[in-house]
Amino acid sequence: MTPLLAAALLAAAQDPLVFRTEVGVVRVEVLVTRDGSPVAGLAAADFELRDAGVRQELEPILEEQAPVDAVLVLDASGSVSGQKLAALKAAAASFLDGLRPGEHAALVAFDHEVRLLSPLTTDLAAVRSVLGDVSPRGNTALVDAVYAALRLRAPGDRRTAILAFSDGVDTLSWLSAADVVAAAGRSNATVYAVTVRATRDPRAPFLGDVARATGGRVFEASTERDLRARFLDVLEDIRARYVLRYVPRGADAPGWHAVEVRVKKGKGDVLARPGYWRAAAE
Numbered sequence: 001m002t003p004l005l006a007a008a009l010l011a012a013a014q015d016p017l018v019f020r021t022e023v024g025v026v027r028v029e030v031l032v033t034r035d036g037s038p039v040a041g042l043a044a045a046d047f048e049l050r051d052a053g054v055r056q057e058l059e060p061i062l063e064e065q066a067p068v069d070a071v072l073v074l075d076a077s078g079s080v081s082g083q084k085l086a087a088l089k090a091a092a093a094s095f096l097d098g099l100r101p102g103e104h105a106a107l108v109a110f111d112h113e114v115r116l117l118s119p120l121t122t123d124l125a126a127v128r129s130v131l132g133d134v135s136p137r138g139n140t141a142l143v144d145a146v147y148a149a150l151r152l153r154a155p156g157d158r159r160t161a162i163l164a165f166s167d168g169v170d171t172l173s174w175l176s177a178a179d180v181v182a183a184a185g186r187s188n189a190t191v192y193a194v195t196v197r198a199t200r201d202p203r204a205p206f207l208g209d210v211a212r213a214t215g216g217r218v219f220e221a222s223t224e225r226d227l228r229a230r231f232l233d234v235l236e237d238i239r240a241r242y243v244l245r246y247v248p249r250g251a252d253a254p255g256w257h258a259v260e261v262r263v264k265k266g267k268g269d270v271l272a273r274p275g276y277w278r279a280a281a282e
Contacts, residue, residue, distance in 0.1 A: 026248055029190055029215060029241045030261050032268040038240035039268040049244055050260040051251040059245040066159050068238055069104040069120055071149045073164040074134055076109040080167055081136040084224040088165060089131045091227035096128050098235045106152050110145035112138035112172050120152055142166050143173035146210060147180045150187050160189040161238050167196045170206060177206040185213040186277040192234045193218045215273035254280035
């Protein structure tokens, strides 16, 4: 077990992952598309949201321009080498270049171990520089790496996006995929995945499951040459999301809260997390 994973498991025992709210305010990120393209220019009044079946009154302010903390989780197993590794590093660098001043980024690499190459920082150039430390070796502890990324968060209530890349299936994780998917559903993070279509194994649905649990998406690259475009697709998706805010009324019981979001007057298709886990009041 690596130091990063051991620290994550210790943190889990002391501070379980729970969807956090600011003084009773719930924030839900929502992507609206029409024919596959993001729909811009919507206002809070264009949405209807139900929390545990109860319709909620949304605050009039949308936070689609709120800063984002991004955690890159990159496969550094033995199968990622040569041109594929060069393309992966270039794609990650382009993603980092697209972040804005004041936004945080972190870099996690995984093979048979999970390594934190850079903690969350606003020094994006420093994160970019440690991309050179990603080198292929060993097996694939993908599930453990995503869990470790879920434990990374900056102080305060900020938007967090995790972008995980893998070209294969998990072969070595300590944690179960089901447990990490459940943990992701309890977190504030939105998980995205980028895979290479030619090597994606339909027997290993982990990345799709963890993305769905958080309202994220999976992007498939036809070849390694398409990786940069898919990483930038993730960034575009992040920027296109609306953040709905509300104080739950009639839906403040602890436990699982199913969330349903729709756009009024059929203005587009909606993607959002299916719900959140509300902690009991202390």
